[in-house]
Amino acid sequence: MKPSKPSVYLHPVSLVGAGPGDPDLLTLRALKRIQAAEVILCDDLVDPRVLALASPQARLLYVGKRGGCVSVPQRFIHELMIREARSGARVLRLKGGDPFMFGRGAEEVDALRAAGLEVEVVSGITAGMAAPASIGIPVTDRRHAPGVAFVTGHSRAEAGPGEGPDWAALARSGLTLVIYMGLARVEALTASLMAAGLSAETPAAAIASAHTPQQSQLLCTLGELAAQLQAQALCSPAILVIGQVVSQAQGLRELSLACARA
Numbered sequence: 149m150k151p152s153k154p155s156v157y158l159h160p161v162s163l164v165g166a167g168p169g170d171p172d173l174l175t176l177r178a179l180k181r182i183q184a185a186e187v188i189l190c191d192d193l194v195d196p197r198v199l200a201l202a203s204p205q206a207r208l209l210y211v212g213k214r215g216g217c218v219s220v221p222q223r224f225i226h227e228l229m230i231r232e233a234r235s236g237a238r239v240l241r242l243k244g245g246d247p248f249m250f251g252r253g254a255e256e257v258d259a260l261r262a263a264g265l266e267v268e269v270v271s272g273i274t275a276g277m278a279a280p281a282s283i284g285i286p287v288t289d290r291r292h293a294p295g296v297a298f299v300t301g302h303s304r305a306e307a308g309p310g311e312g313p314d315w316a317a318l319a320r321s322g323l324t325l326v327i328y329m330g331l332a333r334v335e336a337l338t339a340s341l342m343a344a345g346l347s348a349e350t351p352a353a354a355i356a357s358a359h360t361p362q363q364s365q366l367l368c369t370l371g372e373l374a375a376q377l378q379a380q381a382l383c384s385p386a387i388l389v390i391g392q393v394v395s396q397a398q399g400l401r402e403l404s405l406a407c408a409r410a
């Protein structure tokens with residue numbers, strides 16, 4: 149698309165993080181942008197309670213994409229945002245969590261800028277922080293880990309060898325591993341971590357639909373994670389956490405005992 153000059157009459161497009169679920173976790177700036185928006189392009193991970201904060205006059209366009217389902221092509225989303233913004237509307241691109249955490253936010257910013265539009269990014273609380281914290285897991289507790297790695301468990305369908313996370317390197321890193329989109333490939337990725345030397349006894353957690361009324365979680369070990377996820381039928385969206393910090397989770401003992409009894 150040919151870049152054109154930014155127009156002073158156009159509003160910047162706001163790329164806003166809606167947080168993991170509960171609207172209490174929105175930033176004040178996100179709330180202001182949601183209330184002022186005239187057109188909202190929304191992902192399917194955005195909580196309906198957040199959308200309810202929009203003006204009743206706002207036009208809501210769902211452009212979500214979920215793993216395995218037919219999705220709205222990314223190029224179409226770009227074109228729609230550009231068209232609406234050029235018509236002079238206050239356009240809000242609302243994304244679950246933080247817009248720059250695995251949300252294709254960067255590609256959208258590039259497309260908008262290439263079209264000569266101004267973009268404002270409003271950070272949100274990412275699920276990778278909020279989900280572990282919701283059950284008391286401090287992802288960088290220095291007594292257990294020197295840091296944290298946020299990684300995807302779902303590499304691009306067309307990913308070639310060497311693309312996607314280097315599980316063997318992560319296994320040796322000592323970092324807490326926070327894995328997004330990991331449910332579908334949990335068996336393979338936990339096997340790779342153990343093959344690279346990470347102990348099967350390493351504490352592990354899965355937190356599904358964090359900060360929503362449907363939240364559920366399980367605590368077990370790396371070696372049990374894939375089987376436990378299947379046994380307890382935890383559904384997407386879920387965050388996986390692997391590392392000693394998981395031992396800090398609230399009620400770990402009670403939950404692990406329940407896990408062992410199940």
Ligand code: SAH
Pocket residue numbers: 168169193243244245246247248249250251273274275276279327328329330355356357358359360384385386387
């Ligand atoms: N931008 C989002 C992440 C988009 S990728 C963010 O910052 O949170 C989508 C993945 O995020 C899901 O597959 C899941 O792994 C995770 N996720 C999003 N919302 C979640 C929630 N409420 N609870 C648990 N995991 C969630």
